Amino acid sequence: MDTSNCYHCGDDCGKKVIQFDEKDFCCNGCKTVYEIFSTNDLSYYYDLQSAAGATPKAIEGKYDFLDTAAIVEKLTEFNDGNLQIVNLYIPHIHCSSCIWVLENLNKLNPFVSNSQVDFPKKTVRISYNSSSLSLKELVLLLARIGYEPYISLDDYDNKKKSVDRSLIYKLGVAGFAFGNVMFLSFPDYFDLSTSASSGGEFWLNEYQRLFRWLMFGFSLPVVFYAGRDYFTSAYKGIRSNILNIDVPIALGIVVLFLRSTIDITFDLGPGFFDSLTGLIFFLLLGKFFQQKTYSFLSFERDYKSYFPIAVTRITSEGKEETTQVHDIKRGDRLLIRNEELIPVDGILINGNARIDYSFVTGESEAVRKESGDKVFAGGKQLQSAIEIETLKSVSQSYLTQLWSNSVFQQDKSTHFQTLTDSIGKRFTITVLSIATIATAFWLYYDPSKAMNVFTAVLIIACPCAISLAAPFTLGNMLRIFGRKKFYLKDTQTIERLAQIDTAIFDKTGTITTSQKSVATYEGMPLSQEEESLLKNTIRASNHPLSRSLYDMLSEQNIVTLDDYEEHLGKGVEGSKDNNHIKVGSADFVGEQQSEENLNTTVHISSNATYKGKYVFHNEYRKGVSKLFDEMSETIKLAILSGDNEGEKSRLEKLLPKLTPLYFNQKPEHKLEFIKSLQEQDKKVLMVGDGLNDAGALAQSNVGVAISENVNVFSPACDGILDASKFQQLYQYIIASKKAMIIIKLSFVLSLLYNLVGLYFAVTGQLQPVIAAILMPLSSISVVAFTTVMTNFLGKKIK
Amino acid sequence: MSVIYVLLAISIVVAVIFFIAFIISVKNGQYDDSYTPSVRMLFEDELVVEKPSEEIEIEKNPTK
Numbered sequence: 001m002d003t004s005n006c007y008h009c010g011d012d013c014g015k016k017v018i019q020f021d022e023k024d025f026c027c028n029g030c031k032t033v034y035e036i037f038s039t040n041d042l043s044y045y046y047d048l049q050s051a052a053g054a055t056p057k058a059i060e061g062k063y064d065f066l067d068t069a070a071i072v073e074k075l076t077e078f079n080d081g082n083l084q085i086v087n088l089y090i091p092h093i094h095c096s097s098c099i100w101v102l103e104n105l106n107k108l109n110p111f112v113s114n115s116q117v118d119f120p121k122k123t124v125r126i127s128y129n130s131s132s133l134s135l136k137e138l139v140l141l142l143a144r145i146g147y148e149p150y151i152s153l154d155d156y157d158n159k160k161k162s163v164d165r166s167l168i169y170k171l172g173v174a175g176f177a178f179g180n181v182m183f184l185s186f187p188d189y190f191d192l193s194t195s196a197s198s199g200g201e202f203w204l205n206e207y208q209r210l211f212r213w214l215m216f217g218f219s220l221p222v223v224f225y226a227g228r229d230y231f232t233s234a235y236k237g238i239r240s241n242i243l244n245i246d247v248p249i250a251l252g253i254v255v256l257f258l259r260s261t262i263d264i265t266f267d268l269g270p271g272f273f274d275s276l277t278g279l280i281f282f283l284l285l286g287k288f289f290q291q292k293t294y295s296f297l298s299f300e301r302d303y304k305s306y307f308p309i310a311v312t313r314i315t316s317e318g319k320e321e322t323t324q325v326h327d328i329k330r331g332d333r334l335l336i337r338n339e340e341l342i343p344v345d346g347i348l349i350n351g352n353a354r355i356d357y358s359f360v361t362g363e364s365e366a367v368r369k370e371s372g373d374k375v376f377a378g379g380k381q382l383q384s385a386i387e388i389e390t391l392k393s394v395s396q397s398y399l400t401q402l403w404s405n406s407v408f409q410q411d412k413s414t415h416f417q418t419l420t421d422s423i424g425k426r427f428t429i430t431v432l433s434i435a436t437i438a439t440a441f442w443l444y445y446d447p448s449k450a451m452n453v454f455t456a457v458l459i460i461a462c463p464c465a466i467s468l469a470a471p472f473t474l475g476n477m478l479r480i481f482g483r484k485k486f487y488l489k490d491t492q493t494i495e496r497l498a499q500i501d502t503a504i505f506d507k508t509g510t511i512t513t514s515q516k517s518v519a520t521y522e523g524m525p526l527s528q529e530e531e532s533l534l535k536n537t538i539r540a541s542n543h544p545l546s547r548s549l550y551d552m553l554s555e556q557n558i559v560t561l562d563d564y565e566e567h568l569g570k571g572v573e574g575s576k577d578n579n580h581i582k583v584g585s586a587d588f589v590g591e592q593q594s595e596e597n598l599n600t601t602v603h604i605s606s607n608a609t610y611k612g613k614y615v616f617h618n619e620y621r622k623g624v625s626k627l628f629d630e631m632s633e634t635i636k637l638a639i640l641s642g643d644n645e646g647e648k649s650r651l652e653k654l655l656p657k658l659t660p661l662y663f664n665q666k667p668e669h670k671l672e673f674i675k676s677l678q679e680q681d682k683k684v685l686m687v688g689d690g691l692n693d694a695g696a697l698a699q700s701n702v703g704v705a706i707s708e709n710v711n712v713f714s715p716a717c718d719g720i721l722d723a724s725k726f727q728q729l730y731q732y733i734i735a736s737k738k739a740m741i742i743i744k745l746s747f748v749l750s751l752l753y754n755l756v757g758l759y760f761a762v763t764g765q766l767q768p769v770i771a772a773i774l775m776p777l778s779s780i781s782v783v784a785f786t787t788v789m790t791n792f793l794g795k796k797i798k
Numbered sequence: 799m800s801v802i803y804v805l806l807a808i809s810i811v812v813a814v815i816f817f818i819a820f821i822i823s824v825k826n827g828q829y830d831d832s833y834t835p836s837v838r839m840l841f842e843d844e845l846v847v848e849k850p851s852e853e854i855e856i857e858k859n860p861t862k
Binding site: 048096099100103116117118119120121165168169172173176179180207210214 | 800802803806810813817820821824825829830831832833834837838840841
């Protein structure tokens with residue numbers, strides 16, 4: 001049987017191919033989307049990129065909250081009762097087809113007046129006529145064509161995010177002024193030593209003053225607007241007794257500006273306006289390069305990104321109403337449907353609860369709850385609808401309380417001294433002492449030159465090249481890592497990563513894959529008929545364990561069962577001819593379980609005799625042992641798992657000897673554990689995946705989230721690593737260390753240029769043109785050096 | 799008055815015009831998304847033209 005792929009989504013169609021319009025589809029959902037597109041002249045969608053679509057999911061009742069006017073008001077960007085503009089995040093946006101179809105929404109619904117996709121951010125901004133098309137209908141339309149928007153509590157709370165474009169403005173101002181000042185300096189470059197008195201070129205001498213004052217005019221916005229950050233940073237540094245690298249830079253800028261102004265006022269020389277504007281332009285360029293953002297990723301997420309905006313509340317009269325999550329009060333009764341998240345702690349009143357707490361605890365298996373049991377916020381209901389009575393409000397729930405920990409208020413970057421800043425102190429002191437000594441010498445020897453020398457030293461020693469080394473090295477490393485699917489929040493993370501000496505790993509979802517797809521069979525072997533019957537029985541079941549077991553069993557012919565019954569929470573049974581099979585929990589199949597087994601098991605009995613069980617194991621990621629072996633040579637390792645000890649013996653075999661393993665760790669335990677390590681002066685790397693690791697990720701020096709799909713959400717962290725690159729983690733750490741060596745080498749290089757410049761400065765022969773040549777030259781050679789070296793380093797990473 | 803003043807004035811005015819154009823384009827968000835327009839310009843747009851004109855006229859977007 002040859003397999004065909006779905007025309008719409010590209011998935012394997014399996015055995016049940018749906019034929020429509022001479023094309024194959026894997027399910028009715030995909031076929032429907034195709035029908036919608038083809039009847040609305042949108043089949044160009046498939047020409048742009050084949051199989052670009054997604055299967056629409058069932059969304060019945062999910063967006064009912066969009067009927068509430070107050071919520072719509074909060075979500076829309078603009079709303080005048082007739083026209084609404086909304087910006088929706090759609091995770092599925094991934095190719096040009098997506099852009100095209102979303103920007104042609106008006107063909108599907110004429111009330112959509114305009115839609116514009118921002119591809120890097122994966123958002124679409126839609127303007128529509130709200131009197132004819134409600135937000136809910138719009139969202140349902142999007143969901144129906146497979147572009148379901150993701151709306152979370154986060155969208156509700158912080159609506160307007162202003163974009164900070166000040167760096168681009170500053171760069172524009174500095175670049176503009178730099179270019180113009182360079183042109184205006186040309187007369188001086190070509191006619192170096194002449195002046196009116198010595199009979200130089202008449203034309204130049206005539207307009208010298210005009211040119212110089214024009215340059216002065218151009219430099220004003222550069223110094224007072226574009227260079228402003230350096231003054232504030234230097235001021236802050238001095239106030240907290242730190243001589244950071246911005247101190248000598250700010251000093252250099254001030255001296256350059258004052259000396260140049262004095263020079264042109266008293267007609268002493270042309271001034272250093274070209275160097276001044278060039279310096280600030282280059283510095284800002286470095287800053288701009290360093291600022292690489294992955295706009296489709298967010299490193300700042302908290303529980304709000306996971307939580308729904310609204311839930312269904314059951315009023316005292318028994319009616320259902322949609323209520324905003326923040327409005328939930330103690331004692332409210334909530335209806336939680338299948339696949340919905342429980343937003344608050346509560347008591348289960350009604351229904352079969354099977355709650356997936358993997359978000360909260362890392363425990364991979366869903367927990368069964370009975371009426372009267374407590375349920376905690378963050379759990380996801382996996383079966384039919386349940387009713388709960390709330391015990392707390394959202395912000396006081398067990399999970400959300402984690403975010404009130406002070407760790408989340410802190411910014412890691414403020415406490416970290418970068419390599420550049422750490423040499424800033426020594427540099428400033430050295431430069432100031434050289435300047436003082438040189439000035440003292442000239443005061444004695446030739447006092448008229450003393451001031452000239454003092455300012456020249458400060459000008460030429462301005463650490464432009466030094467402060468460019470780190471932004472360009474790390475900015476380039478950031479891009480290289482990004483190409484290798486290791487996305488870091490900022491360049492500082494690389495510096496911190498290079499210092500790591502302890503690495504803590506979460507288990508579930510981090511070193512294991514998220515699917516539990518490995519199961520071993522223990523017990524009496526099953527006959528051919530039994531296997532066939534087993535596969536056909538679980539075929540109809542939607543239980544996740546049945547699904548994964550079904551995928552693992554060998555191919556069987558499809559037979560129609562004579563009888564099939566699913567017992568919720570217990571198992572399934574089916575019969576064919578005279579054979580009867582029961583699959584499910586130990587009680588259900590009639591086996592009294594003697595030993596305590598911590599792993600997930602599925603028991604099987606055939607014709608009332610117990611046959612055996614399938615034991616599910618966590619599947620570890622490829623290369624886990626190798627990675628741990630390599631890392632253990634230089635880095636201390638530990639496993640911190642929220643799961644039970646069921647996997648302990650397997651882990652011990654897999655990992656290097658004596659790797660500490662901790663189980664049953666609650667989210668706040670993980671945080672405390674990292675904190676205690678840091679108190680012993682350890683630099684800790686935390687690798688985790690779920691919300692339960694959020695505290696530890698925030699507390700650690702570097703928190704890296706592992707993600708199977710970087711487009712879905714990961715908790716707040718410093719870096720996101722694609723799961724397929726997990727075994728490369730150690731290489732990335734080594735590469736970061738090497739990047740730091742590159743920075744140090746560039747420091748040496750730029751100091752050599754500084755020495756040459758200082759020779760001119762100290763001997764009192766610094767001409768503006770020398771400064772104007774030396775400074776860009778040193779900057780460019782440092783940039784070239786770091787770029788070549790980091791690209792070389794990047795090539796070596798697989 | 800020398801011609802140099804005129805020339806300088808012209809050159810600076812031209813430069814400032816371009817500078818202002820740059821500032822305006824940044825302000826309008828043209829630098830926020832540098833990827834999507836590059837894809838968008840490659841789409842065939844004939845399909846939009848062939849739409850019948852009996853469409854309900856929708857009020858023009860006032861914020862644009």
